[in-house]
Every structure is written in structure tokens, then in C-alpha cells.
Amino acid sequence: MKEKLGVLVHGAGWVSTQHIKAFMNNPHTRVVAISSRKLESARKRAEEAGLKDVKLYDNLDKALENPEVDIVSVCTPQHVHAENTIAAAKAGKHIVIEKPIGNSLEEIRNMRDAVRKAKVKTVVSFVLRWNPLFQILKRIIADGMLGNLYYVEADYQSAIAAWWSGYEDARKKSTGVSAFLVGGCHAIDAVRWFAEKQEYKAANPVEVFAYSGGLRKGRIRQWNYYTQRWEDMPPLEYDDLEVALVKFENGVIGKVSVNFGGVQPYTFPIEIFGDEGTVKDNRIWSTRFQGQRGWIEIPTILPDSAEVTHHPFQAQMDHFVDCILQDRESHCNLEDAIKTHEIAFAALECYKTGKPVRLPLLT
Numbered sequence: 001m002k003e004k005l006g007v008l009v010h011g012a013g014w015v016s017t018q019h020i021k022a023f024m025n026n027p028h029t030r031v032v033a034i035s036s037r038k039l040e041s042a043r044k045r046a047e048e049a050g051l052k053d054v055k056l057y058d059n060l061d062k063a064l065e066n067p068e069v070d071i072v073s074v075c076t077p078q079h080v081h082a083e084n085t086i087a088a089a090k091a092g093k094h095i096v097i098e099k100p101i102g103n104s105l106e107e108i109r110n111m112r113d114a115v116r117k118a119k120v121k122t123v124v125s126f127v128l129r130w131n132p133l134f135q136i137l138k139r140i141i142a143d144g145m146l147g148n149l150y151y152v153e154a155d156y157q158s159a160i161a162a163w164w165s166g167y168e169d170a171r172k173k174s175t176g177v178s179a180f181l182v183g184g185c186h187a188i189d190a191v192r193w194f195a196e197k198q199e200y201k202a203a204n205p206v207e208v209f210a211y212s213g214g215l216r217k218g219r220i221r222q223w224n225y226y227t228q229r230w231e232d233m234p235p236l237e238y239d240d241l242e243v244a245l246v247k248f249e250n251g252v253i254g255k256v257s258v259n260f261g262g263v264q265p266y267t268f269p270i271e272i273f274g275d276e277g278t279v280k281d282n283r284i285w286s287t288r289f290q291g292q293r294g295w296i297e298i299p300t301i302l303p304d305s306a307e308v309t310h311h312p313f314q315a316q317m318d319h320f321v322d323c324i325l326q327d328r329e330s331h332c333n334l335e336d337a338i339k340t341h342e343i344a345f346a347a348l349e350c351y352k353t354g355k356p357v358r359l360p361l362l363t
């Protein structure tokens, strides 16, 4: 075993800054290469991070030939995640895959098959699983403070717009596909995560029904939360609002929405109901707290920002490096993340047929 695992970060944009930082801070990893569409972007990221002894590439296949690379972080736009992941798996590298993992069931099936064949480890960046509030809530649930769960809600409410460097690809139907895929998959994953009582496990969805709507699709005049102004921007090519109901194998019902249309700051409300207690964001009520007269508020870091610097990428990458070193699978590996994405694809199917969709979709 090498002294340190070598990391290649591919796609030198916004989120890559945090992947680079996290792998630089992990005592068992070293960022040995950065690749991107433009060499200049890779160089900029390296310079900003103060990385001197790092190889730069504008071609993933060439970068994957570097024998120093053990882990690849796929930070490109979502429409190239599948081809990047398959190439990395074929090269025998462990892979961090940014969400969403892929743009179609076919892409996702091919990714799964390539990863299974290569027997490499994966983690998908459902980074909120490492958010401190999420971790506290999972512990509260696992400790039985809410009793038996029966209903979970989570909503991704973010005015995705031209302030985001990834907007041009994400807003298009051909490359972004849907609001659930682009951003709402975080909320879908949260519902799966909280609908399961075991601490390091997410619930299995068995049926989905969904509606889509909203007012932003095709509209050029849009609210820019960062400038606090209405501005002309290239429009979204899909509905900005999606709402889905999900039945889980364990009997829990979930409700999840993605809403890009709200004129408001980023919010990510969570509600969890059990027969012994309730959680609303960071407030808890439980039969365990005899004499409780009001909601008990947990002062912690909330999932209340779209900023990548706010997201717990360090904890996610530390977890993944542990998984590699200890030869165990992540609870958030590709196989698990497929179950989250299947809900987004089932919602799209539902808009066509008007009928509930049974899961799993991939066999």
C-alpha cells in the first residue's frame, strides 16, 4: 500500500474547489492531478489551492493513465458524469461521483455495470448526509426517540439561476433533464435517509406518484437572489416545481419537492414524524422528554445554504477514504444513489402516464 492515495480531480469548476480542499486536508490522500475541458481552468484551480507538484490535463483518458492516480473525483457537469465514471472504473480507480450521477436510466445502468465489473469503491456526493443536523437527526431516530416512523418530508428550495457557473448546462432539458435531477435529488435523498431507522442506511422506495408545475419554464425575466433583482436570463427548459409522493418498503410515506421558483433565500425544510415524536428542522418533540413544554431546539449547522464552502465535503471525503482503506462499501455508494435517482426518473415517467410508478426501475 502506498503512503498516500493519489487523487485526480476532473472538471475544474465551482464544486471542485471543495473536493481539492478536502483531499488536501485528508492525511491519507494527495491531490496528484487536475483535469478539465480547458487546461487553463485546471491550472487556475491548482494555483488557487497552492498545489505545486500536480499534473494538469485537458483530457481524462490521458489523466487516467497516470499511475499515481488511485481516486477520481468527477466534478464535471451532469451530462458527462456517466462517461467519466465508466472511464474511471475501467481504469480501476475508486470514484467520487458528483450528483446527479447520470441523465438517464440507461446511463446509470452502464455506470453500475462498469463499477460492478471493476470492483472499485464509489461515493456519490449526497453531501448532506454528513451535515451535522442530518447526523444528529439520524442518531435521534436510531436511538428510538421518534419511535416508529411513518411520514417524512424534505424540500429543496433554491432559486437556481445564472449566478451558478453550471447554470447554462443545467437549465437545458438535453443536459439538465429535470429540476429533481439538477438539485432536487438532494431532497429525495434526504427523504430516503430519514425514512429509515438504521443510522447508516437509507430507505428502499417501492412506488412514486408526482406532479410538476411552476411558472419559470420558458420565462426570461427571472429573480436573481444574489443581486436581489429581476434580470433577463436564459430560461429553464423544464418545470421549476416537482412534487412527489413516495412509498417505502418499510411502510413510511415520503413527500418531496424541488422548487426553483421561490423568490426567497435557499431553504431545505425537513419534517419527520414517528409514533413517539416529531422533528421539524432542528426542533424536536418526543415522549422521551417528560415535562417538555415547547420544542427543543438543537443549535447546530443547518442545511441552509447553496454555497459549496458550507457543505461538509471534508466529512464525506474522510468517510470515503476510510471506506477505501478498510475495504468496505459506503452507505452512499453508486448502488445506493441509484435508488435516489430512480425516484426522479419515476417522477418523469409519471408525468407521461399519470399513473403511479413501481420501483425499482433498474433490474
Ligand SMILES: NC(=O)c1ccc[n+]([C@@H]2O[C@H](COP(=O)([O-])OP(=O)(O)OC[C@H]3O[C@@H](n4cnc5c(N)ncnc54)[C@H](OP(=O)(O)O)[C@@H]3O)[C@@H](O)[C@H]2O)c1
Pocket: 010, 011, 012, 013, 014, 015, 016, 035, 036, 037, 038, 039, 041, 042, 075, 076, 077, 078, 080, 098, 099, 100, 125, 126, 127, 165, 166, 167, 182, 308, 311
Ligand atoms: N454535492 C453538491 O452539493 C454540489 C454542489 C455544487 C455542484 N454540484 C454538482 O457538481 C457538478 C459540477 O458543478 P459545478 O457547480 O462545479 O459546475 P461548474 O462550475 O460549471 O464546473 C464544471 C466544470 O467542468 C468543466 N467541464 C465542463 N464540461 C466538461 C467536459 N465535457 N469535460 C471536462 N470538463 C468539463 C468546466 O471547466 P472548463 O473551464 O475546463 O470548461 C467547468 O468549470 C454538477 O453535477 C453539480 O450538480 C454538487
